[in-house]
Structure formats: C-alpha cells, structure tokens
Amino acid sequence: MPIYETVLHRNPGESEFHQAVHEVFQSLGAVADRHPELVDTGVIERLCEPERQIIFRVPWVDDSGKVQINRAFRVEYNSALGPYKGGLRFHPTVYLGIVKFLGFEQIFKNALTGMPIGGGKGGSDFDPKGKSDNEIMRFCQSFMTEMYRHLGEHTDVPAGDIGVGGREVGYMFGQYKRITNRYEAGVLTGKGLDYGGSMVRTEATGFGLVYFVREMLASRGLDLRGKTVSVSGSGNVAIHAALKAQELGATVVAASDSQGYVYDSAGLDIDLLTEIKFQRGERISVYADERTTATYHAAGNVWTLPVDIALPCATQNELDEESAKNLVSNGLVAVAEGANMPCTPGAIKVFNEAGILFGPGKAANAGGVATSALEMQQNASRDSWSFKRTDAKLDEIMTGIHEACARAAADFGSPGDYVTGANIAGFQRVARAMVAQGVV
Known part of the structure; x- marks a missing residue:
C-alpha cells in the first residue's frame, strides 16, 4: 500500500491519524477498481494531506498574574463540499496528530450528512478543568485573537468538542465580534440560544x-x-x-x-x-x-x-x-x-x-455536526426553528446516513458492513466534488 507508506513517512509519530487513514484505505480497494479515474486524479493522495495546518501559541494570564503559554491548532482539511466544519477540543492530550485524525474523520462524517460542509478540526492543549471563568475567558480571547483571521461563515466554522461548551463558544464569539466589528453569527456553532444557537444542538x-x-x-x-x-x-x-x-x-x-x-x-x-x-x-x-x-x-x-x-x-x-x-x-x-x-x-x-451490528463514529455520531449545519442554515436566514422541527430534521438526516451506508456497503459487496459503507459513501461524495473542481 504505497500511499499508506507515504502517509506514515510524512506524518511520523501520529498514531491516531495513521489508524484513521488505514481504516478508510481498507474500504477503498473496490472503489478504486470500479472507478480508476479517482486514482488517476490523485484524489486519495490529496485526501491524506490537509489543505492547511495552522499552529500557534496562546499566551494568557492566570488569576495569580502569571503568564501561561499553550499551543493551539486548526487543521483545515478539505473544503470540496463547503467551508471547513469541525469542533475545537481543549484538553491536555491535544497535539497535531489528534487534530489531523479528527479532521480526517470529519471529512467523511460531514459528507455523509448530505450538508454542504467540508472537514476540519482544531483545539489546544489547554485544560479548562480547575480554571476559573475569568481564566477561561482570557484564554479563549487570546485563542481567538489569532484564530479569527482564519475563520468566516464561508471559510471555516468551528464548533465545540471536548472541553469546549457553550461558555467557551460564547467567549470566543464575543472576541471574534470585537475584533472584526461584525455580528457574523454563522462563524461559530454551538452558541447560546439567545444569540443564534440552535435548538437540539446540545442533545x-x-x-x-x-x-x-x-x-x-x-x-x-x-x-x-x-x-x-x-x-x-x-x-x-x-x-x-x-x-x-x-x-x-x-x-x-x-x-x-x-x-x-x-x-x-x-x-x-x-x-x-x-x-x-x-x-x-x-x-x-x-x-x-x-x-x-x-x-x-x-x-x-x-x-x-x-x-x-x-x-x-x-x-x-x-x-x-x-x-x-x-x-x-x-x-x-x-x-x-x-x-x-x-x-x-x-x-x-x-x-x-460475530455478526454484531456495528455503527462507526463517522456515521453514528454525525448528529452533532449535522445540527451544527442546521444552526448555520438558521443563522444565514436569520431564523430560529422549534425543538420539534430541528429534532425531526436530525432524525431525517440520521436515517439518510444509515440508508447511504447500507446502500454503499451492499453495492460494493459487503452488505451490513457499516464501516465499509460509511467510508465508501463519504469518500465518493467528496471525491466526485474534488474531481469536478480540478487539481486544487
């Protein structure tokens, strides 16, 4: 598997990223055989390389007046289907390999939703646990002071993840608004209901x-x-x-x-x-x-x-x-x-x-990003939907994801294999868009 060997060589020490890529590659042999044009246009190689990787320091002052430094990341992985979309994780274990693994998974997860969103991920090794609200606010403001220049509702739209909830999103949104002098609600999702958030996003x-x-x-x-x-x-x-x-x-x-x-x-x-x-x-x-x-x-x-x-x-x-x-x-x-x-x-x-039904994360847990995309829709139209309407749309999307995975698995000779189905269904949608847009 020469492409995979290249991934290992170009991304040393990033075990989670290697694992995610290997799992997808195991599903794509049949696709490559049936659609050699996808191989000829280098789509698979391009999917293994993020479009952009951003690494920066985040200086902030703790409650005792001491300056602290954290490292932060944003991997803008693939924008073939729409603006980069994926959460921000604040946790001590965050490093570039984790963010790349999450961003790579996000490409396929977002594609499966059927929504017009690309794949990205970000975060920092900052640990919110044990920090005061003021310390978290100062960190989030410093984080956004660098991150804002890479974001936009048509460019990159982060959300929350581990360690990033409504409090952190609120602090980051406030700093983005302060710096840009724009009320661009669609630049972050997971916001509070009072200022552009969506019903059902928490659930x-x-x-x-x-x-x-x-x-x-x-x-x-x-x-x-x-x-x-x-x-x-x-x-x-x-x-x-x-x-x-x-x-x-x-x-x-x-x-x-x-x-x-x-x-x-x-x-x-x-x-x-x-x-x-x-x-x-x-x-x-x-x-x-x-x-x-x-x-x-x-x-x-x-x-x-x-x-x-x-x-x-x-x-x-x-x-x-x-x-x-x-x-x-x-x-x-x-x-x-x-x-x-x-x-x-x-x-x-x-x-x-053992014949156990197995739903992989890129399909089974796509409800969060799907509802984030619904939040983007509501922000773009200056609208706010009811809990019932949003939940019904989420149900419809998840049912559609299941159907797409089951159909792709059966079509490529692996009925009931949701891992294969999810990888192939997500890959095909992204690959078709990449081929249509040329070598970019």
Missing part, C-alpha cells in the same frame, strides 16, 4: 446516535424496546444518548467516568445523573450514593456488563479487543460509536466476525 450527538442504532436494529427486524444498554462516559453525548434510548423503550443500566462506572439495575435516573454531572459537577460515584438500586465500581470496565447494546461515548480507543469479546460472549446485539474512533481495530474485527 444532537446523543440523540442522533440512538436514531442510527434504531435504524440498524430495524434492518434486522428489531427495535429498542426491552433492550438493555450501557454507555461509556457521562458527559453530554452519553447522557443524551441514554435519555433518547430510554424514550424509545430501552433500559440504560450503566454509565462511567474516568474513575469508574455505575450500574443501576432499574435503569439510570437521567435527571439525577444530569444534576450530578452538569449542575453539581461531581463524580459519577455520587450517583450510587443517592440511588438505592445502583452500585459503583471504582476503576471498573463498563464493558464487562451483559447488555444488548453498547454505546462507547467517551474517547478514542477505549473499547479494546478483550472488552469486545466480553460483550459478545454476554449476548451483545449492536454497538455504535458515540465518540470518535472509540473502538480499536481489534474490537471491530471481533464484532464483525
């Missing part, structure tokens, strides 16, 4: 994940009613996935954080979990202290529990081959990725060999 990734699972199950004549579900994580995506799963008749029995997991045989009390995590900012262990049907397992692996459906919603490579084997032996029916690449290649192989 979108979790809700969309469950809509995708519903469609996968329906392909085998099944539904969510009566199914048991475990989720990893207890943040925004995990909690809203749990909420929607229970609305559709499932029982969500477990959730986790970095310290361990809780198991609730009666089904998670989503209101209590939301209060503990979002309003009180406490560890998930507190849930078991306040819920008699729940137990807490310190440093435990949530994937040891017997469930019908597993929803990894925390971070990359969290569900490994051993955990996959545990889930399969315990009667697993389906798994869908609520985070970016949370299942290792070994885990995915186990699921495939």
Whole structure:
C-alpha cells in the first residue's frame, strides 16, 4: 500500500491519524477498481494531506498574574463540499496528530450528512478543568485573537468538542465580534440560544446516535424496546444518548467516568445523573450514593456488563479487543460509536466476525455536526426553528446516513458492513466534488 507508506513517512509519530487513514484505505480497494479515474486524479493522495495546518501559541494570564503559554491548532482539511466544519477540543492530550485524525474523520462524517460542509478540526492543549471563568475567558480571547483571521461563515466554522461548551463558544464569539466589528453569527456553532444557537444542538450527538442504532436494529427486524444498554462516559453525548434510548423503550443500566462506572439495575435516573454531572459537577460515584438500586465500581470496565447494546461515548480507543469479546460472549446485539474512533481495530474485527451490528463514529455520531449545519442554515436566514422541527430534521438526516451506508456497503459487496459503507459513501461524495473542481 504505497500511499499508506507515504502517509506514515510524512506524518511520523501520529498514531491516531495513521489508524484513521488505514481504516478508510481498507474500504477503498473496490472503489478504486470500479472507478480508476479517482486514482488517476490523485484524489486519495490529496485526501491524506490537509489543505492547511495552522499552529500557534496562546499566551494568557492566570488569576495569580502569571503568564501561561499553550499551543493551539486548526487543521483545515478539505473544503470540496463547503467551508471547513469541525469542533475545537481543549484538553491536555491535544497535539497535531489528534487534530489531523479528527479532521480526517470529519471529512467523511460531514459528507455523509448530505450538508454542504467540508472537514476540519482544531483545539489546544489547554485544560479548562480547575480554571476559573475569568481564566477561561482570557484564554479563549487570546485563542481567538489569532484564530479569527482564519475563520468566516464561508471559510471555516468551528464548533465545540471536548472541553469546549457553550461558555467557551460564547467567549470566543464575543472576541471574534470585537475584533472584526461584525455580528457574523454563522462563524461559530454551538452558541447560546439567545444569540443564534440552535435548538437540539446540545442533545444532537446523543440523540442522533440512538436514531442510527434504531435504524440498524430495524434492518434486522428489531427495535429498542426491552433492550438493555450501557454507555461509556457521562458527559453530554452519553447522557443524551441514554435519555433518547430510554424514550424509545430501552433500559440504560450503566454509565462511567474516568474513575469508574455505575450500574443501576432499574435503569439510570437521567435527571439525577444530569444534576450530578452538569449542575453539581461531581463524580459519577455520587450517583450510587443517592440511588438505592445502583452500585459503583471504582476503576471498573463498563464493558464487562451483559447488555444488548453498547454505546462507547467517551474517547478514542477505549473499547479494546478483550472488552469486545466480553460483550459478545454476554449476548451483545449492536454497538455504535458515540465518540470518535472509540473502538480499536481489534474490537471491530471481533464484532464483525460475530455478526454484531456495528455503527462507526463517522456515521453514528454525525448528529452533532449535522445540527451544527442546521444552526448555520438558521443563522444565514436569520431564523430560529422549534425543538420539534430541528429534532425531526436530525432524525431525517440520521436515517439518510444509515440508508447511504447500507446502500454503499451492499453495492460494493459487503452488505451490513457499516464501516465499509460509511467510508465508501463519504469518500465518493467528496471525491466526485474534488474531481469536478480540478487539481486544487
């Protein structure tokens, strides 16, 4: 695979990026055989190289008056389908390889939505945890003081990701407006509802994940009613996935954080979990202290529990081959990725060999970016949609993503393989646009 060897050589030490590229390449052989013109025009090579990579320092002053320095990134990966679109992640683990991996995945995820958005990603090794609101504001303002020159509603439209929520987006939007003297609402998504944000944006990734699972199950004549579900994580995506799963008749029995997991045989009390995590900012262990049907397992692996459906919603490579084997032996029916690449290649192989329904992140968790694109639509038309209308549109988009993945997988000889289907469907849309636009 000479193109892949070139990727390894040109991007040393970026293991997450290598993993993402390799997974896509494994799906594209049949496409290259059927459409050699895509190979001849260098589309695959061009997809492996971002259009632009921005690295800059972010100086800011902490509450004690000391100057702090962080490093920040924005990878504007591919604009064949529209302006670059993808979140900003503030976390100590952020480095260029992580941002490139996320940006590469974003190309295909955004293409699958059918919306006119390209792929990009960004972030910083800044850690918001333990920082005051004023420190976070000063960091966000400094970050945007450099970043603003690369953004625009027709150029690059970031959103939130890990460590970046409504507070951080608000601070960045305020600084963008201050510097540019423009109220350009469409330059950032994930904004507050009072100044251009969209209904359902908070719930979108979790809700969309469950809509995708519903469609996968329906392909085998099944539904969510009566199914048991475990989720990893207890943040925004995990909690809203749990909420929607229970609305559709499932029982969500477990959730986790970095310290361990809780198991609730009666089904998670989503209101209590939301209060503990979002309003009180406490560890998930507190849930078991306040819920008699729940137990807490310190440093435990949530994937040891017997469930019908597993929803990894925390971070990359969290569900490994051993955990996959545990889930399969315990009667697993389906798994869908609520985070970016949370299942290792070994885990995915186990699921495939066992005939488990598997929804890859670039398809299953596309609800967040889809609703960000809906926010862009509303901003462009100076409009604001109801929760019901936006949720119905999200449902329609996720159903369409499932159909596109299933159709592409079947068309290329891999029926039921959603990884292959997602990679091929996303690739074909982007590749056709790139060929039409010439060598750029």
